Amino acid sequence: MLKNVLPNLIRLxxxxxxxxxxxxxxxxxxxxxxxxxxxxxxxxxQQTGIKVNVVKGSADQLIQRLVTEGENSxxxxxxxxxxxxxxxxxxxxxxxxxDSKILRKNVPQLMRDPDNNWFGLTxxxxxxxxxxxxxxPTDLSTxxxxxxxxxxxxxxxxxxxxxxxQSLLASILAANGSDSALSxxxxxxxxxxxxxxxxxxxxxxxxxxxxxxxxxxxxxxxGVMSNSPDITDQEVAKKLGVFFPNQDGRGVHINxxxxxxxxxxxxxxxxxxxxxxxxxxxxxxxxxxxxxEYPLKVRKNKSKLLKSWxxxxxxxxxxxxxxxxxxxxxxxxxxxxxx
Amino acid sequence: xxxxxxxxxxxxPIALVALQFNNNTxxxxxxQQTVLxxxxxxxxxxxxxxxxxxxxxxxxxxxxxxxxxxxxxxFFEWTLILPLTIPTYIAAYSYYDxxxxxxxxxxxxxxxxxPESMIYFNDIMVYLVTSLxxxxxxFPYVYLSTRASFLMQGNQLIEAAKTLGHKPSNIFWKVALPxxxxxxxxxxxxxxxxxxxxxxxxxxxGIPTFTIxxxxxxxxxxxxxxxxxxxSYLLFFVFFILYIEKYFRGEAKFHQKNDSSRTYSPNLLKGxxxxxxxxxxxLPLCLGFIIPITRLLFWASSVSGSFFDITFFQVIFNSxxxxxxxxxxxxxxxxxxxxxxxxxQSKIVKVANQFAILGYSMPGAVVAMGFxxxxxxxxxxxxxLLTGTLISLTFAYLVRxxxxxxQPIDSGMEKKCDQINQASRILGxxxxxxxxxxxxxxxxxxxxxxxxxxxxxxxxELPLTLILRPFNFDTLATLTYDLNSQAQLHESAIxxxxxxxxxxxxIIFLNNQLDDRL
Ligand SMILES: [Fe+2]
Numbered sequence: 001m002l003k004n005v006l007p008n009l010i011r012l013x014x015x016x017x018x019x020x021x022x023x024x025x026x027x028x029x030x031x032x033x034x035x036x037x038x039x040x041x042x043x044x045x046q047q048t049g050i051k052v053n054v055v056k057g058s059a060d061q062l063i064q065r066l067v068t069e070g071e072n073s074x075x076x077x078x079x080x081x082x083x084x085x086x087x088x089x090x091x092x093x094x095x096x097x098x099d100s101k102i103l104r105k106n107v108p109q110l111m112r113d114p115d116n117n118w119f120g121l122t123x124x125x126x127x128x129x130x131x132x133x134x135x136x137p138t139d140l141s142t143x144x145x146x147x148x149x150x151x152x153x154x155x156x157x158x159x160x161x162x163x164x165x166q167s168l169l170a171s172i173l174a175a176n177g178s179d180s181a182l183s184x185x186x187x188x189x190x191x192x193x194x195x196x197x198x199x200x201x202x203x204x205x206x207x208x209x210x211x212x213x214x215x216x217x218x219x220x221x222x223g224v225m226s227n228s229p230d231i232t233d234q235e236v237a238k239k240l241g242v243f244f245p246n247q248d249g250r251g252v253h254i255n256x257x258x259x260x261x262x263x264x265x266x267x268x269x270x271x272x273x274x275x276x277x278x279x280x281x282x283x284x285x286x287x288x289x290x291x292x293e294y295p296l297k298v299r300k301n302k303s304k305l306l307k308s309w310x311x312x313x314x315x316x317x318x319x320x321x322x323x324x325x326x327x328x329x330x331x332x333x334x335x336x337x338x339x
Numbered sequence: 340x341x342x343x344x345x346x347x348x349x350x351x352p353i354a355l356v357a358l359q360f361n362n363n364t365x366x367x368x369x370x371q372q373t374v375l376x377x378x379x380x381x382x383x384x385x386x387x388x389x390x391x392x393x394x395x396x397x398x399x400x401x402x403x404x405x406x407x408x409x410x411x412x413x414f415f416e417w418t419l420i421l422p423l424t425i426p427t428y429i430a431a432y433s434y435y436d437x438x439x440x441x442x443x444x445x446x447x448x449x450x451x452x453x454p455e456s457m458i459y460f461n462d463i464m465v466y467l468v469t470s471l472x473x474x475x476x477x478f479p480y481v482y483l484s485t486r487a488s489f490l491m492q493g494n495q496l497i498e499a500a501k502t503l504g505h506k507p508s509n510i511f512w513k514v515a516l517p518x519x520x521x522x523x524x525x526x527x528x529x530x531x532x533x534x535x536x537x538x539x540x541x542x543x544x545g546i547p548t549f550t551i552x553x554x555x556x557x558x559x560x561x562x563x564x565x566x567x568x569x570x571s572y573l574l575f576f577v578f579f580i581l582y583i584e585k586y587f588r589g590e591a592k593f594h595q596k597n598d599s600s601r602t603y604s605p606n607l608l609k610g611x612x613x614x615x616x617x618x619x620x621x622l623p624l625c626l627g628f629i630i631p632i633t634r635l636l637f638w639a640s641s642v643s644g645s646f647f648d649i650t651f652f653q654v655i656f657n658s659x660x661x662x663x664x665x666x667x668x669x670x671x672x673x674x675x676x677x678x679x680x681x682x683x684q685s686k687i688v689k690v691a692n693q694f695a696i697l698g699y700s701m702p703g704a705v706v707a708m709g710f711x712x713x714x715x716x717x718x719x720x721x722x723x724l725l726t727g728t729l730i731s732l733t734f735a736y737l738v739r740x741x742x743x744x745x746q747p748i749d750s751g752m753e754k755k756c757d758q759i760n761q762a763s764r765i766l767g768x769x770x771x772x773x774x775x776x777x778x779x780x781x782x783x784x785x786x787x788x789x790x791x792x793x794x795x796x797x798x799x800e801l802p803l804t805l806i807l808r809p810f811n812f813d814t815l816a817t818l819t820y821d822l823n824s825q826a827q828l829h830e831s832a833i834x835x836x837x838x839x840x841x842x843x844x845x846i847i848f849l850n851n852q853l854d855d856r857l
Contacts, residue, residue: 033821033824033825034825055808055809055812056821057805057806058558058805060554060557060558060559061558061805061806063558064557064558064711064806065711065806067715068711068714068715068718069718070718070719072718088561092561152454153449153454153455153457153458154454159545161542161551161554161555161559163559166559192458193445193454193457193458193461194445194457194458194461195458195461195462195465195545196545197465197543197544197545198543198545199826201826205439206439206442209439209442210442210446211442211445211446224826327366327560327561330555330559330560331366331369331373331560334369334370334373334374335373337377339377339545339547
């Protein structure tokens with residue numbers, strides 16, 4: 001019985017998976033779940049007639065799945081947040097190099113892989129957010145200063161399982177070396193108001209509640225919160241100010257969300273077309289308007305809210321280095337006892 | 340042959356993980372020196388506190404409901420199992436702000452004592468609250484098995500003790516409780532497995548357990564070897580618990596309940612005692628069911644109607660379809676496996692079966708890892724892709740949930756069909772005839788129970804579905820998780836509520852059929 005059934009089943013599923021290849025769609029593995037993306041996917045289909053299929057999931061699991069699937073993977077594009085992750089995907093050999101003039105023009109050099117395996121799509125700044133009623137911006141200066149004892153029991157920041165924190169530490173590692181990165185992580189862990197948990201948004205809430213005075217978080221969450229239908233979130237956002245650290249030095253730590261064409265892609269042409277579409281001026285405005293992320297040309301942003309936070313200088317570190325330093329950063333967090 | 344093949348297939352992911360125990364991997368030294376003790380201790384603390392709380396609540400409720408009489412007892416008898424319909428990840432997010440309620444207290448501690456004592460206080464609260472949330476939806480496992488034991492095993496002895504003039508409290512401590520010990524341990528082992536299996540709640544409350552560690556080394560450090568090795572540690576921990584469970588349980592087994600009426604006279608509670616009893620049953624019911632449900636309903640009511648579009652109904656259809664088809668398939672396989680081991684009296688099949696049903700004891704994360712390992716081998720050697728199809732998802736469910744089908748069918752077979760099958764074989768009937776003509780009619784009830792149990796489990800299942808599902812495919816569980824990770828708390832309440840609502844009728848039906856799923 002088994003002898004007959006199994007090959008037939010296999011054939012059946014092959015037919016199903018071939019389906020998408022024949023009709024010229026693109027398949028995306030995406031970590032991002034924002035309305036901005038839905039809007040842009042729809043627009044792309046309207047403009048080109050190419051259908052967009054999406055599997056949403058946590059990026060790490062999607063990367064793992066791509067590795068397992070190898071050449072047979074149906075995915076054309078890996079779309080995720082954080083350069084550290086994109087670089088990891090590249091190292092695992094699941095992306096391919098793309099030669100596109102448009103992409104090279106639209107994406108600044110530090111925001112894409114030097115070998116063009118992945119490209120940034122939006123920019124996010126990881127800043128210090130402070131309670132306006134208790135903290136003066138003049139009290140703040142750099143990420144490094146957060147290790148000082150005056151912040152004992154006053155800092156809110158999420159778990160080191162989170163890639164944003166891993167990338168932040170990776171940038172500090174690149175700037176200051178591993179010894180001082182370790183002592184920084186140790187001191188900041190010691191200065192936390194509570195053991196790390198929750199999302200970036202939760203850190204904002206902790207500061208608003210008075211439990212902590214400052215938080216390390218990405219700016220766009222503040223945008224999301226101040227435009228939230230939830231009034232309590234709006235009030236949280238009102239109480240908080242944005243501070244861009246290290247302005248006298250290397251600049252604030254930035255990161256991208258980005259995408260790459262998979263090594264196994266069967267719809268390479270359409271996939272490239274899709275990336276070019278996402279980096280176009282119009283799409284960039286949608287990202288900024290719907291999700292409060294900075295466009296790739298950070299200084300050219302037109303969003304009122306984004307402008308209200310002010311202009312800033314950002315770290316010119318090649319973002320692929322965040323990926324190179326990622327494992328070391330995780331290990332430093334382990335050593336520092338930052339859960 | 341077929342049976343053996345299936346057993347090996349199912350056993351492989353587990354074996355692959357167990358084999359990693361002695362493997363030395365890239366980052367193992369680092370893990371051992373830095374975080375391993377943290378993982379071990381936080382897991383132990385969480386498991387222990389959840390186990391203690393669950394025992395306390397589960398046993399007390401079982402005693403009150405089974406051996407006492409007070410107003411509302413009948414109502415509590417079946418409502419106290421309802422928390423089982425709420426998966427831990429949904430419980431965690433319906434209580435997402437519970438910990439924040441202590442913020443004013445923490446600020447007070449900081450201003451009156453020191454930042455250090457505030458941090459210390461927070462650490463205690465994190466474990467207390469997390470284990471309380473876990474307990475609120477897991478205690479029914481203890482409640483169910485203990486209640487069954489109080490009802491079934493204690494009757495005569497309790498009656499005897501009573502006639503000899505012992506006080507009720509004495510009877511509880513000296514007779515009923517020791518006799519219920521195997522049942523309590525059995526229920527507890529399920530609580531422990533579910534606690535170990537949880538990823539959502541511990542992530543929510545920031546407790547670095549083994550499961551968190553597995554994901555961190557696998558995905559965060561990109562070191563599958565170390566993740567597998569951590570999984571194997573967890574696996575041996577599970578073996579250890581299974582061993583304890585077997586040891587304490589001895590030869591005692593649970594049987595399906597035939598008659599729920601109580602054959603001895605219960606303690607009649609009066610006045611303040613009956614109020615106390617009502618309070619004691621109401622509290623876990625509120626914590627584990629009424630409060631989460633009310634909050635979810637409240638959130639859901641604020642969601643606009645446009646949420647209910649065609650895709651949403653597609654998701655409902657996906658969930659029901661997937662759970663139905665998979666549960667039927669798994670139960671069919673389980674029946675075939677159990678039948679062959681009964682009909683042919685085969686030792687090898689029996690042993691293989693024992694290993695194959697370990698799947699349920701393993702955290703979903705471990706099954707997923709083992710599965711991806713196999714999928715990788717098959718992809719490389721045969722060029723056939725296993726991930727992202729419904730077939731592979733169903734197979735993963737099979738590995739994980741076969742044991743759930745096993746218990747009711749196996750005990751049904753043992754009680755009703757073993758001798759028939761041997762006779763039938765001696766009389767020269769073929770295996771197929773024995774199975775269809777003789778066994779299936781007798782096993783009908785057990786099979787229905789098994790299908791429902793698995794249906795409920797798959798309907799709630801999150802980690803496996805999340806990793807292995809196909810393109811554009813959502814179930815209510817993954818939708819809840821997705822919406823939640825986008826911080827759309829109110830929207831995610833809708834699929835969460837649907838999961839709970841759909842699983843309520845089967846759970847109530849099962850309560851009437853079965854005293855324990857073990
Ligand atoms: Fe984010």
